[in-house]
Amino acid sequence: MPLTISFNLNGRPASVEVDETALLLDVLRGDLGLTGARFGCGAGQCGACAVLVDGVSVQSCGVEMGALAGKSVVTVEGLGTPQRPHPLQAAFIELQAGQCGYCLSGILIASAALIDTNPDPDRAQIAHALDGHLCRCGVHNRVIDAVTLAARRMREKAPA
Amino acid sequence: MSLPPMLAANPRLDRWVGFEPDGRARIAFGRMEYGQGIGASLAQMAADELDVPFARLRIVPAATGDIPDEGLTVGSMSTEFSGPAIRAACAEVRALFTAAAATRLGCAPADLQVRDGAFLKAGQPTGLDYWALAAEVDLAREATGQATLKTVDQMDIVGQSVPRPDLPSKVFGAAFLHDIALPGMRHARVLRQPGPAAKLQSLDEAAVRRAVPEVDILIDGAFVAFICDAEADAARAHAIAEANVRWTGARQLDPALAEAAALKTLPHETFAAGAPPSETSNRRRVTATYGKPYLSHGSMGPSAGIARFEGGKLTLWTHNQGVYPMRALAARITGLAPDAIEVIHAQGPGCYGHNGADDPPIDAALIAIRRPGPPIRVQWRREDEFAWAPVGTAMLMELSAELDASGRLVDYTAEIWNTAHTGARGTAVAESALPGYVDPGPQPIRLMPDGSRFSGGLLNVIPSYDIETTRTVEHVIFPPPVRTSSLRSLGGAPNTFAGESFVDELAEAAGQDPLAYRLSMVSEPRGRAVLQTLSKMCDWPKRGLPGSGQGLGLGYDRHRGRGGFVACAAEVEIDREVRLVRMWCAADAGLIINPDGARNQIEGGIIMAASWTLKEQVTFGGPGIASTTWDDYPILRFSEVPPIEIELLNTRAARPHGVGELSQGVAMAAIANAVAHALGARVRDLPFTRERIAAALLA
Numbered sequence: 001m002p003l004t005i006s007f008n009l010n011g012r013p014a015s016v017e018v019d020e021t022a023l024l025l026d027v028l029r030g031d032l033g034l035t036g037a038r039f040g041c042g043a044g045q046c047g048a049c050a051v052l053v054d055g056v057s058v059q060s061c062g063v064e065m066g067a068l069a070g071k072s073v074v075t076v077e078g079l080g081t082p083q084r085p086h087p088l089q090a091a092f093i094e095l096q097a098g099q100c101g102y103c104l105s106g107i108l109i110a111s112a113a114l115i116d117t118n119p120d121p122d123r124a125q126i127a128h129a130l131d132g133h134l135c136r137c138g139v140h141n142r143v144i145d146a147v148t149l150a151a152r153r154m155r156e157k158a159p160a
Numbered sequence: 161m162s163l164p165p166m167l168a169a170n171p172r173l174d175r176w177v178g179f180e181p182d183g184r185a186r187i188a189f190g191r192m193e194y195g196q197g198i199g200a201s202l203a204q205m206a207a208d209e210l211d212v213p214f215a216r217l218r219i220v221p222a223a224t225g226d227i228p229d230e231g232l233t234v235g236s237m238s239t240e241f242s243g244p245a246i247r248a249a250c251a252e253v254r255a256l257f258t259a260a261a262a263t264r265l266g267c268a269p270a271d272l273q274v275r276d277g278a279f280l281k282a283g284q285p286t287g288l289d290y291w292a293l294a295a296e297v298d299l300a301r302e303a304t305g306q307a308t309l310k311t312v313d314q315m316d317i318v319g320q321s322v323p324r325p326d327l328p329s330k331v332f333g334a335a336f337l338h339d340i341a342l343p344g345m346r347h348a349r350v351l352r353q354p355g356p357a358a359k360l361q362s363l364d365e366a367a368v369r370r371a372v373p374e375v376d377i378l379i380d381g382a383f384v385a386f387i388c389d390a391e392a393d394a395a396r397a398h399a400i401a402e403a404n405v406r407w408t409g410a411r412q413l414d415p416a417l418a419e420a421a422a423l424k425t426l427p428h429e430t431f432a433a434g435a436p437p438s439e440t441s442n443r444r445r446v447t448a449t450y451g452k453p454y455l456s457h458g459s460m461g462p463s464a465g466i467a468r469f470e471g472g473k474l475t476l477w478t479h480n481q482g483v484y485p486m487r488a489l490a491a492r493i494t495g496l497a498p499d500a501i502e503v504i505h506a507q508g509p510g511c512y513g514h515n516g517a518d519d520p521p522i523d524a525a526l527i528a529i530r531r532p533g534p535p536i537r538v539q540w541r542r543e544d545e546f547a548w549a550p551v552g553t554a555m556l557m558e559l560s561a562e563l564d565a566s567g568r569l570v571d572y573t574a575e576i577w578n579t580a581h582t583g584a585r586g587t588a589v590a591e592s593a594l595p596g597y598v599d600p601g602p603q604p605i606r607l608m609p610d611g612s613r614f615s616g617g618l619l620n621v622i623p624s625y626d627i628e629t630t631r632t633v634e635h636v637i638f639p640p641p642v643r644t645s646s647l648r649s650l651g652g653a654p655n656t657f658a659g660e661s662f663v664d665e666l667a668e669a670a671g672q673d674p675l676a677y678r679l680s681m682v683s684e685p686r687g688r689a690v691l692q693t694l695s696k697m698c699d700w701p702k703r704g705l706p707g708s709g710q711g712l713g714l715g716y717d718r719h720r721g722r723g724g725f726v727a728c729a730a731e732v733e734i735d736r737e738v739r740l741v742r743m744w745c746a747a748d749a750g751l752i753i754n755p756d757g758a759r760n761q762i763e764g765g766i767i768m769a770a771s772w773t774l775k776e777q778v779t780f781g782g783p784g785i786a787s788t789t790w791d792d793y794p795i796l797r798f799s800e801v802p803p804i805e806i807e808l809l810n811t812r813a814a815r816p817h818g819v820g821e822l823s824q825g826v827a828m829a830a831i832a833n834a835v836a837h838a839l840g841a842r843v844r845d846l847p848f849t850r851e852r853i854a855a856a857l858l859a
Binding site: 108 | 335
């Protein structure tokens with residue numbers, strides 16, 4: 001039976017009428033028209049669909065809507081916009097940290113969650129945080145450089 | 161001057177270039193962007209020849225009718241082959257407009273220069289630019305090839321790391337075909353036949369409808385599709401159907417056929433070339449056999465396609481490697497005239513060759529023709545992409561060499577077994593499910609326009625050295641046990657893995673350092689330069705003794721024997737498993753259009769090759785491929801990727817070579833040779849799993 005499920009999406013209240021077993025990824029891409037979270041495997045094995053739920057990076061292909069009531073969801077669209085990019089988005093463009101780009105939404109989300117808990121991650125920590133995210137084009141080193149750059153800029157900007 | 165082949169095939173200048181009222185220059189080319197950055201590179205060449213700033217170009221989105229027909233975007237050939245066409249077209253346009261401006265101004269064309277799209281005389285503005293003259297210069301004419309192209313030292317934009325225009329949308333959430341939502345669009349899933357000969361015996365439609373009451377079930381022969389307004393409903397209907405369907409004639413594929421050695425047991429045709437068999441000699445002979453398994457393209461997004469059939473016209477949306485080949489495929493399978501089919505390209509996940517991208521548009525077309533009106537979107541599942549997309553063929557390489565008294569390599573024989581590397585081109589997996597399908601029978605090898613036969617297996621089969629006598633024997637298996645088709649480099653990278661592993665073994669047999677041995681057989685200065693540069697980058701002279709658990713190895717080749725020169729080194733540590741510590745690459749790919757883009761491609765190629773070498777193997781079972789999840793088919797992860805250093809040489813050479821598949825073979829060889837150095841023992845079969853490392857140590 002469809003339920004009305006209310007949650008916070010990218011900083012704004014959202015409400016959808018869906019089955020409580022409906023998957024967050026399907027609802028984001030379908031009902032809500034937010035295509036940033038990508039379908040990669042549907043089994044939590046690739047990371048392409050990652051979003052933040054209450055600040056934690058999770059694979060939205062495995063999250064049922066029933067578990068979301070009252071929570072906060074941030075997708076890559078909620079990180080920033082072309083006019084006001086998140087420092088991560090700006091750094092990924094600046095360092096051209098992408099080829100096909102299909103994995104980038106999930107990687108940006110996981111990187112945002114990492115920097116939130118560890119503002120000065122080293123190479124091994126970034127790699128560890130992104131190990132659940134597959135990339136086939138081989139932009140791993142650029143991604144690590146871009147996350148490092150964004151984290152540095154965010155530290156420099158943050159009040160001491 | 162003769163026209164570049166792609167311009168000769170599409171000679172009308174207005175197919176390539178135009179000037180739009182908003183002050184932009186319109187550039188069209190027939191190559192598909194799929195993240196490799198070709199859009200930026202080709203536009204840079206156009207901007208230079210036109211003398212128009214890059215930012216004022218508008219790249220025409222790829223669609224049949226809107227862009228020149230350049231076939232498929234394959235083989236690391238876009239820069240090398242499409243580049244000259246777009247340069248020649250732009251140069252000719254520039255000359256035509258310069259002549260028109262000169263007529264208006266009453267001066268000679270040679271008195272004029274073009275800057276930022278405007279004509280200058282003695283450095284002063286004339287008030288004329290391309291746009292002011294657009295109405296009087298008719299570009300609906302054929303190229304003559306008479307215009308003079310710029311020389312490299314006259315190029316400003318070529319050689320700059322212009323950012324890729326396609327990348328920003330990919331970090332803000334909307335970019336891909338997968339994201340297109342057309343009004344009234346419906347979603348479909350297709351039930352796949354368990355093997356091309358399987359027939360549908362029964363489907364419990366009631367069970368499907370109980371779960372998804374609104375589902376539209378389409379059955380035509382063994383082609384079964386479930387169509388719903390919501391994608392999740394189509395997926396659910398499909399899942400219920402999978403558990404409630406019976407087939408007859410399902411195939412059972414022997415898992416043992418997934419091994420490279422099993423290729424020898426399959427029917428094949430044999431093609432021999434090169435020198436006659438070696439006379440018995442008293443020279444020293446060395447032989448070794450290498451194996452490479454079937455490999456998945458492993459695109460991050462399962463393929464998707466959209467089709468709409470309305471008023472007898474079929475419109476397809478695809479992220480494949482070419483809109484015109486897609487149209488030809490759709491025409492053949494649907495029976496529609498090509499003129500009745502429009503194909504629109506949209507961005508997709510990286511394909512690295514012929515992955516599943518051709519298939520969902522055909523699935524969708526078959527449904528749309530039977531359900532005219534709404535757009536039909538077919539999204540393959542991860543399992544579909546792994547199981548039904550073509551894979552790169554396994555290869556078995558038996559190499560044999562004769563060394564003279566000094567240890568020099570003087571006679572080389574490569575005998576290889578593989579399926580045709582381009583075998584599944586122009587096919588779709590859905591075809592065999594349709595009523596009336598007839599198996600096309602053996603067509604193992606593509607006949608090239610010059611009459612030669614091409615399977616893709618012989619690329620780089622002879623190592624890139626000065627060798628007096630060489631010969632090849634190729635056994636091409638048909639039918640292949642699973643669909644096989646183009647995977648980045650075809651046989652090139654696997655052959656370089658084998659050949660360059662073998663050259664290390666020959667160096668050992670000759671008692672020589674692997675780098676010195678190679679340099680003694682490379683007379684080409686550009687080849688020597690990449691090897692010498694690599695030696696400095698990786699500090700080769702400090703290489704330690706074999707068998708220490710730490711290894712340094714290298715590989716060298718010239719792409720396809722005629723393209724860029726490249727050398728790669730790898731440092732590894734082995735403690736049961738191989739850990740990549742660092743990698744280095746020196747490449748001379750001639751004129752570099754976009755240095756950052758070239759580095760991105762070269763590094764990506766190295767990482768993909770490292771993944772192939774250490775991790776990947778398609779497995780068989782049931783009706784076909786058994787490795788259908790990322791758990792079954794692991795690829796290299798972030799924590800396993802080493803830092804990589806790349807140096808580009810000779811970047812202002814007169815001609816560019818492709819970089820998309822330049823680095824894979826040498827990266828595979830470098831890792832293989834580093835592993836052998838670390839172990840003091842050779843592993844000859846890919847991938848280098850923990851079990852194979854242990855076996856090599858025990859042997």
